[in-house]
Amino acid sequence: MKEMYFDAVVIGGGAAGMAAAQELDQAGFSCAIIEREEQLGGILTQCIHNGFGLIEFKEELTGPEFAERVEERLQGTTIRIFTATTVMEMETTADPKLLYCYSAQWGILRLSCRLVVLAMGCRERNRGNIRIPGDRPAGVYTAGLAQRLVNIEGYVPGKDIVIIGSGDIGLIMARRMSWVGCKVHAVVEILPYPSGLTRNIVQCLNDFDIPLYLSHLTTNIIGRDRVEGVEITPIENGALMHEKAFTIPCDTVLLSVGLVPENELSKVAGVELNPMTNGPQVDSMLMTNVPGVFACGNVLHVHDLVDYVVEESRRAGASAAQWLKGRRPQHEARLKVGANVRYVAPGRVDLQADNKIYLRSLIVKNDALLEVKVNSRVVKSQKKSHIQPSEMIELHLSPKDLEAAIGAPDPLVEIAIN
Amino acid sequence: MSEELICITCPLGCHLTIERRPDNTLGVSGNRCARGVRYACEELLSPKRMVTATVRICRPFQAEAAACGETGLGSVARLPVRTSQAYPKEGVAGLLADIYRLEVTVPVKRGTVLLADYKGSGIDIIAARSLQV
Numbered sequence: 001m002k003e004m005y006f007d008a009v010v011i012g013g014g015a016a017g018m019a020a021a022q023e024l025d026q027a028g029f030s031c032a033i034i035e036r037e038e039q040l041g042g043i044l045t046q047c048i049h050n051g052f053g054l055i056e057f058k059e060e061l062t063g064p065e066f067a068e069r070v071e072e073r074l075q076g077t078t079i080r081i082f083t084a085t086t087v088m089e090m091e092t093t094a095d096p097k098l099l100y101c102y103s104a105q106w107g108i109l110r111l112s113c114r115l116v117v118l119a120m121g122c123r124e125r126n127r128g129n130i131r132i133p134g135d136r137p138a139g140v141y142t143a144g145l146a147q148r149l150v151n152i153e154g155y156v157p158g159k160d161i162v163i164i165g166s167g168d169i170g171l172i173m174a175r176r177m178s179w180v181g182c183k184v185h186a187v188v189e190i191l192p193y194p195s196g197l198t199r200n201i202v203q204c205l206n207d208f209d210i211p212l213y214l215s216h217l218t219t220n221i222i223g224r225d226r227v228e229g230v231e232i233t234p235i236e237n238g239a240l241m242h243e244k245a246f247t248i249p250c251d252t253v254l255l256s257v258g259l260v261p262e263n264e265l266s267k268v269a270g271v272e273l274n275p276m277t278n279g280p281q282v283d284s285m286l287m288t289n290v291p292g293v294f295a296c297g298n299v300l301h302v303h304d305l306v307d308y309v310v311e312e313s314r315r316a317g318a319s320a321a322q323w324l325k326g327r328r329p330q331h332e333a334r335l336k337v338g339a340n341v342r343y344v345a346p347g348r349v350d351l352q353a354d355n356k357i358y359l360r361s362l363i364v365k366n367d368a369l370l371e372v373k374v375n376s377r378v379v380k381s382q383k384k385s386h387i388q389p390s391e392m393i394e395l396h397l398s399p400k401d402l403e404a405a406i407g408a409p410d411p412l413v414e415i416a417i418n
Numbered sequence: 419m420s421e422e423l424i425c426i427t428c429p430l431g432c433h434l435t436i437e438r439r440p441d442n443t444l445g446v447s448g449n450r451c452a453r454g455v456r457y458a459c460e461e462l463l464s465p466k467r468m469v470t471a472t473v474r475i476c477r478p479f480q481a482e483a484a485a486c487g488e489t490g491l492g493s494v495a496r497l498p499v500r501t502s503q504a505y506p507k508e509g510v511a512g513l514l515a516d517i518y519r520l521e522v523t524v525p526v527k528r529g530t531v532l533l534a535d536y537k538g539s540g541i542d543i544i545a546a547r548s549l550q551v
């Protein structure tokens with residue numbers, strides 16, 4: 001068994017892991033990235049469409065270009081990169097922390113370190129998660145798996161496609177499948193509104209005359225060996241209208257029904273998760289309940305833009321470096337989810353520092369008001385011209401905004417949307 | 419006759435109604451800012467799209483390398499490419515057909531021009547990632 005020591009180990013070599021590692025390296029700490037794929041870049045390498053980087057690089061890039069630009073920042077650093085290496089287990093209670101990794105090159109690799117950054121990203125929800133009844137034929141894929149097959153491995157998984165769920169990956173795949181010569185017959189969404197961005201509805205569905213069935217549930221997948229069709233049932237006033245059900249013939253079903261942060265490893269290591277995000281509960285430094293274990297990117301909460309993943313991960317890397325130097329937050333307040341807010345990340349703010357918070361709304365609204373209360377008194381309010389659940393909202397809270405919380409026993413900061 | 423569009427310049431997503439006037443100009447309503455008018459004019463008069471696709475990779479000694487599991491490319495079999503700028507929408511199908519005919523030998527560097535000045539449009543097809551053998 002090969003053994004090595006690093007001050008910090010980052011698990012995951014996507015946008016989040018690379019950005020966090022760069023900060024740790026810049027602060028002078030030895031750092032390793034463990035990546036299970038053969039290359040760095042994470043999910044970005046299969047997202048070959050454009051629309052990334054407008055904030056981070058001030059230009060519109062494709063996923064692979066964004067990943068490579070972030071990777072180029074690692075040139076000249078001393079970050080040790082282990083690709084094709086999987087972390088199987090973490091022992092985080094002892095000092096140093098121990099990570100057991102497997103790889104073809106090293107066999108079993110044991111890394112000891114003072115600090116771990118979780119940057120494993122997320123997984124797709126699948127057929128089992130949403131319980132679609134019916135047969136179990138070949139031809140049912142998650143949208144992201146199909147995206148990998150088409151864009152990286154060069155396999156087209158079918159010819160006549162129905163997409164279930166109107167998330168952005170599903171919409172992007174509707175255009176991709178059309179562009180590789182398939183016929184996309186429908187996108188089926190259970191909710192009365194699409195869960196993806198408007199621009200993706202316009203450019204990925206309308207351009208190809210792909211019908212979008214809102215308030216429709218997939219009630220059956222039909223086919224013995226291969227998918228032959230899906231049965232779709234309209235929902236009216238919350239009830240399934242079985243007499244109006246219809247079947248769309250197809251040979252392939254793609255599921256775009258949401259993402260879940262990948263925290264199997266975190267759970268085993270005793271990291272507490274937030275049931276609203278499925279990511280770790282973190283403090284104002286983006287540290288989990290396990291001292292010295294930090295989290296950032298999609299493993300913390302599912303982001304809408306990779307630009308924000310990089311921003312957050314740089315912050316996680318920088319505060320991890322400060323933690324190694326001995327900094328601990330002195331005065332923190334808990335953040336509370338108020339009206340119309342699905343979640344806030346992180347879960348705590350530092351009363352003596354500038355805090356950046358990401359949150360998601362539960363509602364679609366124009367001219368909304370974002371309100372921050374300290375112990376029930378409004379201390380900050382911001383107008384938002386448009387909010388919707390698919391877009392994250394950014395909020396800054398300065399020591400001045402949080403003045404009222406200083407000295408209060410167990411202060412509570414509540415964020416609400418009205 | 420009026421046409422309807424959803425403006426995608428920003429997340430507000432204004433529903434635009436556009437009248438084609440007899441003098442060939444457009445009358446746009448439903449927009450909340452000037453960018454809505456610009457979007458409607460471009461989308462109705464000369465719609466363009468960024469095109470992204472992939473091309474086949476031709477690897478030296480591919481079979482041998484794969485057999486001993488030694489290729490750094492792993493399961494990568496396609497190189498992502500994109501247009502340097504948005505391309506006229508009506509020509510996208512033809513452009514894709516021409517992209518799919520390309521074959522690229524690795525190593526290749528991000529930004530390499532694979533098809534220059536496509537059909538005199540001034541738009542190039544460029545590699546969107548670097549690949550080493």
